[in-house]
Amino acid sequence: MSDSKGSDKSKKNKKKKEKEPDITFFHPELLEIPEDGSPAYLKGYKCKKCGQIDFPKLTPCPSCWGTEFEVVKLSRKGKLYSVTDIYIGQPGMKTPYMFGYIDLPENLRIFAQMEGEIGSFKCDEEVELTTGPIRINMDGLPVTSYKFMKPSV
């Protein structure tokens, strides 16, 4: 191996090692925001073998070990099972923020941040899917994902 070739290689490697930008969307496998402006939806994964629907996607299907799935649109509205206001949060996250468990008609429970006024949510109220920033990424940019809010209508 010649020296010049070696140094070329190391240059290339260096370029590759440059920091890749952190994600600004969480996560294409979980959430779809259609380009045509129609409402966003969460993606359930229906096992083609046994029909079980999971969110998030589990591979293989823990019920039958099936490995093929069909994406289904999950309901946009659900019932808030429980909720809390966080005053001491994860490192780097601005407080206060809120999260809760949302039960969907598909017999799924979603853990998500709430969008709205701190302290304004109650157990068992109806909530609706929305999208918005859930945290700031390593590059200082907001990460968009699913959240829930009081129903718009």
Add this chain to the structure above:
Amino acid sequence: MKMQREVFIAGVGETVFGKHNVDYDVLGRRAAFQALQASNIDRPDMVQTAYVGNGTNGMGAAQRVFRDLGMCGKLAIIRVESACSAGAMAVYSAIKDVTTGVADISIGVGCENHTMHRATGTAFAMGMDDVEGMQGAVMTGKYALRANRYMHETGATIEDLAMITVKNRKHAANNPHAWFKGDISVEAIVNSRMIAYPLTLQQCCGISDGAGAVIVCSKEMVKKLGIEKPVKVAGAVVQSGPYHNRPRDITGDDITEASAQQLYEESGIGPEEVDIVELHDAFTIAELLYYECLGMCKKGEGLKYLRDGQSTYGGQCVFSPRGGMLSYGHPIGASGAAQIAANVKQLRGECEGYQVDPIPKVALSHVTGGGLGGTEHAACTMHMLTKGW
């Protein structure tokens, strides 16, 4: 686990819990040395296997604990990890070695130093590869969700939750190993800084450092060592948390309920026979829910059990007689082993100033670990101990 031969605890050790300026290995070694000496073990080649529970203190942690004791090179030293359940899991592993005959003497140590390594003002969280972690989940918040639902369903108030802290700190008042102890009012607890509604600072375990150690051995070895008050291991259970992504009741705790059921069946000892319990009271709500999960009272009657004084001196069963995690703080790898050490001392009547009276004959410990998305806890470890002399 199914016991194949009887296992006894020969001796235990625990450090003072709080902020330490020495690392986990020094703390672990102090507790281990205490336990070794309490077991009449006087040389480094007598213990045959060792387990160390530690959550966060880096690689190769287990062997470092035993270095100065001259034990490295003489036995297998294995680290076990299950977040908050690690220390109890280390003791479980030692018990497993003795009951199966792999060893006649084994040691389980739990040790952790958080305060030298952690930024203050942040909460324990799941990894970023976890969907809940990405959404900002923290352990305080997951317990707060349980608390809010419990309050919604039962009408319990923050003041009710605060009574757990009042009780446990009172139990710890004269315990030299406890960090936060003595009188505190409901008002002071409720008005302390909000962490995750409805959990205020004084309803959360402190982030502390410490260690506990437990020597387990066979019946023959109890005699050889000349142990006057051997404590019998009547049962030991480790469970993994079932995965859920469907609606479920979080005012219960499936993994605790399943582990308790298994422990009662395997030990042949029911909840009504248990005199003292050290449990995972990392947050006030947890102890309240676990009265029910452990079958100490009926579902929905946890609050009544507390209000009636059933979980303190003179009640049906004294919960957190050492003061629990609400008094010790919770160095995650250490707590499970320290709970067992405290229970052994209670059974032996060695807890001057905080001894339960009459001296208990049956002691239970319970500690969960981890909070993977979709489980309440990744692991649960429980031990049933009885007077063995």
